Amino acid sequence: MRAITSFYNKTRYFWRRLLIAFLTLVLVAVFGFLLIKLMPGNPVDTYAQTLMTERRIPFEEARALAKQMLNYDPDEKILVQLGKYIDGLAHGNLGISMRRPDITVNRLIAGFLPWTLFISSVSLFLSFIVGIFMGSHMAWRRKGVGEKAALSYIVVSGSIPDYLWGMILIFVFGVRFRIFPVQGNYDVMLEYEGWPWFLNVLYHAALPILAYSIVQIGSWALSMRASSIGVLGDDYIYAARARGIPERIIVNRYLRRNAMLPLVTSLALSFAGLFGGSSLMESIFNYPGLGQQFSAFMGARDYFIIQGLILFMSFMIVLANLVVDSIYSLIDPRIRRST
Secondary structure (H helix, E strand, O other), X not given: OHHHHHHHHHHHHHHHHHHHHHHHHHHHHHHHHHHHHHOOOOHHHHHHHHHHHHHOOOHHHHHHHHHHHHOOOOOOOHHHHHHHHHHHHHOOOOOEOOOOOOOEHHHHHHHHHHHHHHHHHHHHHHHHHHHHHHHHHHHHOOOOHHHHHHHHHHHHHHOOOHHHHHHHHXXXXXXXXXXXXXXXXXXXXXXXXXXXHHHHHHHHHHHHHHHHHHHHHHHHHHHHHHHHHHHHOOHHHHHXXXXXXXXXXXXXXXXXXXXXXXXXXXXXXXXXXXXXXXXXXXXXXXXXXHHHHHHHHHHOOOHHXXXXXXXXXXXXXXXXXHHHXXXXXXXXXXXXXXX
């Protein structure tokens, strides 16, 4: 019994965060369902019009066929519809296209999510690492030439949105000098395996990753600089200097390691920003990710696909927050003790 109590005390923070994450997803699912209901018209009538034109059948017959193909009846009571929707989610069915029933949200996720995760994760990791080192160096060498140069970079990079950086990179490196490709994810002529294919994927992803990272590096550097300045005033930094510990060890082991702790929780928010903003960036580079598909179906007003993708994107963001909160509670036990 004592072992069970001890296990609960150590993990109750995680279970509370898990419960909050679950309730958040439930609210998002219900809100997405109600949002579709508030849209003018309904998907069945819209798809029935398409079937009338394609198959040259009366509207009533086309409407009945649309109900069957979409597995959706707008004439049913809203609670019955909500129950069917939740049941579909429970069985892993996130939605089906109202214009092309052969396209499902599950297929879109399986086909396009890896590409969005690839450029988002690499750019986040790259910008975080560079920003951590840049920010800690700025704090340690305050009022030096390096800090002034870094602040100038931050001002310039932060004043231009990432999608405009994408256009600039396309013009400079893709059109003017023709160093990198400006669209696609890999050369279709290459075999889908081996190092040559992987290097070609990196080659095509270089500009989107760089466009994401340029602005993010400055944000991480500023946050790390502020956190590092606060850490520099702590007693253990003065004690380390008094003991004659080499500067390199103080920066790496004492300053950077402790100053980066508050930034860990920001990782989830940054990932959410990159993931949520992927639609515009992927459209600029014609990169076949989930964000580009979301933009395409938004333009086509395919409500079922939009509903499913919003729910899945919300799930990814909530999952990222849950993982970061759990990691932070392991890094700093005070978080667990305070709950």
